[in-house]
Amino acid sequence: MGTDEAYVTDNGSVRYRIIGTTQLLNPEGTAVAVGGARLRALLTVLALRPGRTVPVGHLVDEVWNGEPPADAAGALQALVGRLRRAAGPGAVASVEGGGYRLDAEPDDIDLYRFERLAAEGARALEQGDPAKALSRLEDALALWTGPVLADLPDRTAEAARWEARRLDARRARLAAALALGRAEEVLPELAALCAAHPLDEPLHTLRIRALRAAGRTAEALAAYEEVRRTLADRLGADPGPELRALHGALLHTTPDVAPA
Template sequence: MDPVRYRILGTTQVLRPDGRPVPVGGARLRALLTVLALRAGRTVPVGLLVDEVWGDEPPADATGALQALVGRLRRALGADAILSAEGGYRLAAAPDDIDLNRFERLVGDGTRALADGAPAKAAGVLDDALALWHGPALADLPDHTAEAARQETRRLDALRTRHTAALALGHAEQSLPELTALCDTHPLDEPLQALRLRALRDAGRTAEALVAYEDVRRLLADRLGSDPGPE
């Protein structure tokens, strides 16, 4: 039987092999599943689980409360889904059963394909990777700011690589709307700005590219006190 799949790139979800969701009710239950899925196949210590699920407000009997929560999660997913190990618990899942792990694997594959001179392959693989995102990463963790920011940075890296592949394929015009929106959101991201300028140039919009370059030059000077890099 095919394994279930776990989504943590957005609201935490569990999907059966046929795509039907497994109901996982309750914020604490989803938080527990998120922490376990982040470390799928590894034992997560009880103390870390309590910290991640309850934050600064742990229950008086934290160990007992965690045991009860694990019991509820086992009833939802199956008794063998959460394994007890010395000092903690482990989600019985292969790395590729977790969308975050699949995303990282696919991004690596796409990046290597682009470096090997296969932009069409890179574009397809990176599209598959980016399609795994369904909202802000780790949305069900009470305090997920640092880890979520790290994953968002990884997503932005993947978007840059995807647009690099698009330009190599001659798809500059198609890339421009998203590149412009990304530059508006991340104005100090110089590699992203460089991609937008290349896309404008490749689309034959040279005058716009020159104006956009001057805008970036002034922005970097005003905000960072620096000039644009050679690229």
């Protein structure tokens, strides 16, 4: 496998991917496949809690999804041995009293690296620096190479929380691009996201703002009417104040002429 420059480290540490297929990356950034579904599940559970002790019982429940083998502790110990051979003997520590700990920092895990970069981007956007925001958010979203926690047997609830954070990051990235005057560029992605999330008012607000910025006032008014009907039909509610204010501004915009 090749080298991932984003994961080359300067401290000799191993890094881990739990977005998409679970992998580890050696200090040079070379991706190393982790063989076996149980082994990948174990690494995923440990990587979700870097530097923290995970009790044996919790690991067994997560790795075997509530159906442990007869000698669960022995089977888990064997898996930990295989993981140490793949990641290095010091990668997983045995903790007195029962449990194991992945010797890693949050930034060594792609999911927490995503979280840090996304938070930095969101702060930059709030502080009026859309260029910095766009850079950080694009770096964060580039880490999203597949389904999050793909190798965790029971991933539904945890994955849903991270998918919501990914959507927040996408929304913020689109807002940053729009603030930089890239309305036409973001419209296709906004249309797709609005179709996938028909009740997400902030997304619809962004799309209508982008249509207005692109000089497509008639389409913006039609998009507002569409979301208004959807909210009424599904929730029995009117659009929120931000959408209503945007609609009022559109009514005072010369049709199909981009504002200065």
